Amino acid sequence: MAEPQTRTRIQKKNRTTILDAALDVFSQFGFRGSTLDQIAKAAGLSKPNLLYYFPSKEAIHVELLSCLMDTWLDPLRDLDPNGEPRAEILAYMRRKLEMSRNFPRESRLFANEILQGAPRIMDAIKGELKDLTDEKAAVIQGWMDAGKIAPSHPYHLLFSIWSLTQHYADFDVQVRAVLGNEGDDPFPAAEQYLETLFSKLLAV
Amino acid sequence: MAEPQTRTRIQKKNRTTILDAALDVFSQFGFRGSTLDQIAKAAGLSKPNLLYYFPSKEAIHVELLSCLMDTWLDPLRDLDPNGEPRAEILAYMRRKLEMSRNFPRESRLFANEILQGAPRIMDAIKGELKDLTDEKAAVIQGWMDAGKIAPSHPYHLLFSIWSLTQHYADFDVQVRAVLGNEGDDPFPAAEQYLETLFSKLLAV
DNA sequence: GTCTATAAGACGATAGAC
DNA sequence: GTCTATCGTCTTATAGAC
Numbered sequence: 001m002a003e004p005q006t007r008t009r010i011q012k013k014n015r016t017t018i019l020d021a022a023l024d025v026f027s028q029f030g031f032r033g034s035t036l037d038q039i040a041k042a043a044g045l046s047k048p049n050l051l052y053y054f055p056s057k058e059a060i061h062v063e064l065l066s067c068l069m070d071t072w073l074d075p076l077r078d079l080d081p082n083g084e085p086r087a088e089i090l091a092y093m094r095r096k097l098e099m100s101r102n103f104p105r106e107s108r109l110f111a112n113e114i115l116q117g118a119p120r121i122m123d124a125i126k127g128e129l130k131d132l133t134d135e136k137a138a139v140i141q142g143w144m145d146a147g148k149i150a151p152s153h154p155y156h157l158l159f160s161i162w163s164l165t166q167h168y169a170d171f172d173v174q175v176r177a178v179l180g181n182e183g184d185d186p187f188p189a190a191e192q193y194l195e196t197l198f199s200k201l202l203a204v
Numbered sequence: 205m206a207e208p209q210t211r212t213r214i215q216k217k218n219r220t221t222i223l224d225a226a227l228d229v230f231s232q233f234g235f236r237g238s239t240l241d242q243i244a245k246a247a248g249l250s251k252p253n254l255l256y257y258f259p260s261k262e263a264i265h266v267e268l269l270s271c272l273m274d275t276w277l278d279p280l281r282d283l284d285p286n287g288e289p290r291a292e293i294l295a296y297m298r299r300k301l302e303m304s305r306n307f308p309r310e311s312r313l314f315a316n317e318i319l320q321g322a323p324r325i326m327d328a329i330k331g332e333l334k335d336l337t338d339e340k341a342a343v344i345q346g347w348m349d350a351g352k353i354a355p356s357h358p359y360h361l362l363f364s365i366w367s368l369t370q371h372y373a374d375f376d377v378q379v380r381a382v383l384g385n386e387g388d389d390p391f392p393a394a395e396q397y398l399e400t401l402f403s404k405l406l407a408v
Numbered sequence: 409g410t411c412t413a414t415a416a417g418a419c420g421a422t423a424g425a426c
Numbered sequence: 427g428t429c430t431a432t433c434g435t436c437t438t439a440t441a442g443a444c
Contacts, residue, residue, distance in 0.1 A: 010427085028320055033236030036420065049428055051421065108319050114378050115312055115319070116232055125381045133382050150404075155383060156397035163371030164364055171367070174318050177329045178337050179359060193360035200354075200404040214409085239437065253410055255439065 015053050018043050019067075022060045027108040030116055031061050062120060065113065068106050069124045075099060076158075079136050085143040086202045093161050093194055100169035101187050107169035133158060149202040157201075164194055219257050222247050223271075226264045231312040234320055235265050266324060269317065272310050273328045279303060280362075283340050289347040290406045297365050297402055298395065304373035305391050311373035337362060353406040361405075368398055 021043035025034045036057055040047045054060045075095035079088055100107055113121050137154035144151040168175060168190055176182040225247035229238045240261055244251040258264045279299035283292055304311055317325050341358035348355040372379060372394055380386040 014427090029236050030234050030316075030319075031237070032233050033320075035418080037418085046429060047420085048422080048430085052427065055421095057420065111315070111374070112234075112319055114375050115234075115316055116237075118377050118381075122377075122381065125378055129378075130382050130384070152400055153393055153397045156394055159371060159375075159379060159382075159394075160368055160397070160401065163367045163375070167363060167367030170315070171318050171363075173322050173326075174329055174333075175363060177322075177326065178334050178363075180334070189357055190360055190363075193357045193364070196356055197364065197401070197405050200407075201401050203404075218409090240439085241437075250411060251438085252412085252440080256409065259439095261438070 011053070014045070014049075018045065018050055018053055018060065019064060023064055023105050023109060026061055026064060027105040027112065030112040031058075031120070032116075058120075064109060065121050065124075068110060069121070069128060071103075072099075072106070072110065073128060073132055076132055076136055079139065081139045081142075085140075085148040086199070089140070089149070089157075089161075089202060090195060090198055093165060093198055094191065096161055096165035097168065097187065097191055097194065100165050100167075104169035104172060107166050111166065111170045147204060150204050152201065161198075164197075215257070218249070218253075222249065222254055222257055222264065223268060227268055227309050227313060230265055230268060231309040231316065234316040235262075235324070236320075262324075268313060269325050269328075272313060273325070273332060275307075276303075276310070276314065277332060277336055280336055280340055283343065285343045285346075289344075289352040290403070293344070293353070293361075293365075293406060294399060294402055297369060297398055300365055300369035301372065301391065301395055301398065304369050304371075308373035308376060311370050315370065315374045351408060354408050356405065365402075368401075 018039070022034075022039045024042050025038045028034075029038075034057075036047050036050055039060070040050050043050065050060075054063070075092055078095065079092050110121075113119075118125055133155070137158060140149075140154040140157060143149050144154070168186060175186050176184075179186055222243070226238075226243045228246050229242045232238075233242075238261075240251050240254055243264070244254050247254070254264070258267070279296055282299065283296050314325075317323075322329055337359070341362060344353075344358040344361060347353050348358070372390060379390050380388075383390055
């Protein structure tokens with residue numbers, strides 16, 4: 001009963017610490033390739049202490065994935081059907097690229113899960129993700145039909161935005177190794193290139 | 205001494221069977237997430253028998269990766285500096301997309317290795333891959349300088365071909381889930397879309 | 409060459425002291 | 427809440443029969 005807020009605050013802090021450490025590990029090695037020992041060491045806690053806050057290794061992973069899905073779709077949700085079509089799509093691309101820059105671990109966690117056949121996230125793929133994609137693809141198709149942007153394939157247009165932007169998070173070590181000077185930030189040039197690419201694609 | 209060719213033929217056949225099974229498993233779960241039991245079961249052999257043909261789990265993985273690098277760069281090697289610039293780049297994109305269609309497991313094996321920080325392939329990335337990329341980026345830069353194709357970033361142009369084409373192998377289950385009718389082949393529409401995309405990007 | 413049996417250690421999870 | 431100790435299982439690799 002004494003200081004319940006303090007206990008809660010410590011609990012939340014430890015849960016956050018564990019999830020952050022787990023994101024480090026799971027995003028790199030996937031679910032099967034990650035161990036509680038690695039996560040415990042990264043979190044600076046003992047292994048049994050992890051399992052005091054989460055019932056199992058899988059529960060930690062599931063928690064990360066469901067948190068991820070919530071924010072992962074935000075950039076696409078913000079695509080405004082009433083906005084200026086070309087500007088809306090370019091702004092969506094920029095938001096996705098910004099997510100790759102600011103949340104590369106989340107992008108790699110997602111990539112790892114998809115590569116493994118999406119066993120723990122297929123419901124969300126066929127549900128939330130597909131529903132939102134269907135909705136926004138219809139908006140884009142409407143813009144194409146109205147002659148606001150050049151006609152192409154709405155779904156593959158969205159796929160191309162996903163793959164091009166997530167590439168800079170998922171294949172970060174390759175991008176930096178090929179560009180050399182690995183301390184340099186590849187994102188400014190990437191943004192400029194992608195703006196050119198999509199501007200030309202969408203121009204009527 | 206009796207029938208050495210037969211023994212060799214059996215050995216080669218078993219090595220091939222093991223490598224094919226290992227490709228199935230490693231491409232899905234990565235190195236750390238895969239087990240010899242899975243590979244043995246997929247190959248229809250016993251676990252000790254695997255280790256009769258390869259000294260260790262890591263040796264199987266390394267063998268797969270070095271075989272992969274040999275063929276992975278072929279499409280880019282075939283980019284002809286003396287060809288017609290726009291046609292050469294489009295043909296390269298088509299060759300890469302064809303590799304994603306015909307060798308999706310190899311693409312996912314590569315993606316898994318890069319996601320994990322490329323621990324067993326970084327030398328090849330900084331060596332063969334970077335050298336070839338530098339060489340072909342210079343060719344593309346030359347074409348841009350000569351006004352044969354629209355100016356952009358040669359390296360990011362290559363990155364965009366890699367990410368767009370490999371996406372259809374690496375994120376295959378997502379692509380099919382979002383498109384619905386998962387038996388349908390997404391590659392024809394993908395090829396058409398990517399041809400449009402790069403045609404417009406390169407047009408002077 | 410292929411198998412069963414097993415060593416030696418890593419792994420997820422639990423028990424119980426503090 | 428956090429720890430040490432430990433259980434039972436999984437995993438890589440080896441030993442040795444056939």
